[in-house]
Amino acid sequence: MKPPRFAYHDPQSLSEALALLGRLDNARLLAGGQSLMPMLNMRLATPDHIIDLNGIADLAFIKVEPEALAVGAMTRQRDVEFDARIRSRCPLMHEAVLQVGHRQTRNRGTLGGSLCHLDPSAELITVAAAMDAVVTAQSKNGSRDVPFAEFPAGLMTPALRPGELVTAVRFPLWREGHGHAFVEFSRRHGDFAIVSAAALLEEAGGKITRASLTLGGIAPAPVRVAEVERMLTGSVPAIELFREAGEACRKLEVMEDVHVTAAYRRQLAAVLSRRALEKAHERVARH
Amino acid sequence: MRVIGRSVPRLEDEPLLKGEGRFIDDIRLPGMLEAAFVRSPHAHAAIRGIDKTAALALPGVHAVYSRADLMPHLATEFMAVGLPSASYKQDLNRPALAGDEAVHVGQALAIVVADDRYIAEDAAALVEVDYEPLAAASDCRAALSAGAPTAHRKSPHNLLAEFDMAYGGVDAAFARAAHVFRESLWQHRGGGHSIECRGAVAMHDAPQDKLTLWSSTQMPHAAQRLLCDMLGRDENQVRVITPDVGGGFGPKLVFYPEDVVTALAAILVGRPVKWIEDRLEHFVATTQERDQYWDVEVAVDRDARLLGIRGTMVHDHGAYTARGVNLPYNSAENAPLGYELPAYRMNVKVALTNKVPVTPVRGAGHPQGVFVMERLLDRVAHELKLDRAEVRRRNLVPGEKMPYKTKLKARGGLTIELDSGDFPKCQHEALGLAGWNDFPPRKSAAEREGRHIGIGLANFVKGTGRGPFESVTVRIGPSGKVHVYSGAAAMGQSTKTMLAQVVAEQLGADLGNITVTAGDTGVISMGLGGSNSRQTVMAGASAHAAASKVRDKALKVASHTLEVSHGDLEIEGREIRVKGSDVKLDLGRAARSVAGTAGYSLPAGMAPGLEATEHVVIDAMAYTNGTAVAEVEVDVETGAVRIAKLVLVHDCGRILHPVIVEGQLMGGIAHGIGNALYEWMRYDENAQPITSTLADYLLVTAPAMPPVELGHQESPTPLNALGVKGVGECGVVPIAAAVCSAIEDALSPYNVRITRTPITPADIVELIQNGS
């Protein structure tokens, strides 16, 4: 299980990387390597060129603005995990990143790498969907912002044009005191989530004023369950409401594959969405 | 006892901890090349042609050999390794390389030899093979139906072997039984998945025509024999050495095509050749266990006493015989063990499929036999509304009846006699540790909180110490060091420490003065290696006998030299001392005094040397037993199972090293949990592996292990001087049965029966939805 031959490029600046990406055919970007290297070792990926982004320091950053969190694409998952500001202002991301693989995975894995790999079971893409993240993609011709809902073009395929790479992701923050929960079901700790549920709630006057519910692992891209969000907004949080929300999720269209049946995915969708909402509600700060 | 029975520090640890182990891939030889194999991507295909041109043209490639290249150099092409049995209907032995037919995904048909593994893999991808895919036999039951595609084109059908294991009048027993219950059970066990995969390094000294093969194997002497047979050489020309082995667990006891082909490649290329298996290969080229389908009935009287068990079992053998029919034989033989079963009949059909051959993985078929019996006993308890432990109490062989002659025969023909053990006492202790009697109110309390907890138990008996012998030489050298050589093979189970302890007990009790060399055909002529939890028993017995002989000799020499009587002497550290005095003789001096000086007679009546070689023969197996009790909590919404606690009370006879025994049990338990909940080597209907990486095939990780409480009973066996029984595989054996029993108990409100392993969360959700 040795990688096939490729030409190796390690640009030291973003413009150098974009220039390479603009002119090379059959090139793959190497970020944390936690997804690409296994594919290379198994010869499931056979690029002619590897463009290693690890030398571009400018692509790794965490900026917390009043309204949003901006994270560079090459920011290590470990740094996200240990960032105290993310833990307090964006607790959904903190809770999710703790479930991404293992320490060794997070020490190398990056936010951008995970987002661009778009594995349906990946925790961070569920978070991006839950928070209406905005992805910044740059090419040598300029940059554009892609709302995360438009980012997955298909299974494990981001809507990136040739010559584009993701440089940063912006996460609009929820109000202080909001409730959050990232709940996943996996066979062993650190495994990919078979199904995951991300819930965010704001409440005021005893009612839910804002809701975000996202299911990961049921479809090629994370599913924002808009009809459940509408049902929740304006309602009084209660066990029966959340149970109803769960049952609504059971009716979503889900994938079927050799490893997991549609029926089981539906069961997990119903159960995890309910549990995530219950937990998020519990965590709403009471004044 | 000075060292036996104590948890002494292991000889193996220091180098391994410092990263100074010498595993197969650590071996570097001057001029060494590396190999990769071209493997069939089809489960069944005719091979019309192999074009090596592009591969050979790649810089750094030294050779590409297919069957045609090897045939002139092979005295025999096929590996005839099958353990003898009258039940075979077909002889299907593995060839060195596939010729005109590939019969499982992963079967090797060519070897590429190159400067390094990277280039070898590049070249292997360039070898063009003209395959004509053929219909594949996948499911082992379907393979036995009329008109099923045959796994081998030339085979008339897929029945590799068939046998009945029977005693007593079973049909009469059923006819008069108060109750008869039937179960259909599917049991799956997967691969060995030692963290170190297989590997071989071959070096040929051409002028002397001597071949050395380093192999990550459990059976170096068998490997030597097969190499001699296949390469047409004698034992003096072939040496097999095991380096440090990173786990064996069964599949490494097999001799593989890659072993002989790597050796032949080294001979033909004229340079050392290394082949290291990678994990993707391990899934398709290393033997594994797979499926057994049991259809069984149990007959009991109105007091839940067993009258008979009968049924059929279909066992997936894979595409070739790589070991024998021992695995299904063990399963059929193990089901009744430990209980008083008056009548039994199991018809076993061994089916060929187009998958990698099946040979034992830790437990070797015994977990499956236990699962069958324990599920049947739970069924009886459920139907007769009796406590599951009580049903077992009524049927376990009582302690007073030991040794207990069963009506079963081991594969060599000997009647199985349970040598020692108190099974009811073991069960009693386990139930106590687990709080069995306190469980019902805890379960009710949990139910009121909406939680589902359950408890289950399983007993097992397993034959260990499979004979007929293991060889050990003990020698005191002129340096005063004690050297131990054995045909035993180490794979992590502390063989060297065990041998050193047994020998040190006789010869000075200083483990620092003992060296152990195991697994090298060049230092000892015969050996059977590691399998069947045999080495503490068999090698231990020979080590004890040899060390005792050497001790006697050494004392005789000292008695003569120091002019004291035999009885006044003791061996302490490196010295033979007169008890209670400073008068002593160094072990090295003692050795020198019988090493001989030219022209001078040896001391009166002395034989030369302080050395002894023993092959203690013990044909009967020593039966280890135990009881496992598992407590689980099931999340009925997701099907997730958490094992809250596991108790295992175990009797492996005399314990030589308590901590090592516990380590063996814990490792076995982890594997058993894997079989109960996680490990499933899946194939599709075309016999294509679906779980082909460790991301899909789930091994147990640290957070998945429950708190374990171990208890020990020691019923020494009369079968060997040390009173020891084997333990290596035993932790695995009862776990799946105990865990499934507990899950079923937890799901009692849902009327769910667990009839399969592994049982996954998705299965549990489905069972709950169908049951209620």
Add this chain to the structure above:
Amino acid sequence: MSASRAISVTVNGARREAEVPVRLTLADFLRHRLELTGTHVGCEHGVCGACTVLVDGRSVRSCLMLAVQANGREITTVEALAPAGGGLHPLQQAFRDHHGLQCGFCTPGVLMTLVEFLSLNESPSEAQVREAISGNLCRCTGYQGIVDAALDAAKRLRA
């Protein structure tokens, strides 16, 4: 574009320079070019953890890094643990005392994972230790000996 690159890597405190194929993995570089065979290869797809080393103090699966990516970095392997003058690192000693290894193949990876873990968490609970090694597969021990050793080592290192 050349198929090789010159790299300069600090390994166990010593600067090592080499010309390596760009596709050579860090694991293979350490094992076969530098002959530091203590780091083992078990799966080459990032699951078993046997190849874990420290890169700039952080645990990394060396099968998932290219040697060229280690240029300018500090690598620590199991060979660096035991003190130069003899004896064992407290973690190694604890493994010995608690039967934390059997075949020893996964052990170097586990040790390096624990070195980082114990530097981040000086007083771990058992559950935290188990989670810390959840990315390291062991087929021999059932993990109990490893966990006991890690908890004992934590105590010794705090002392």
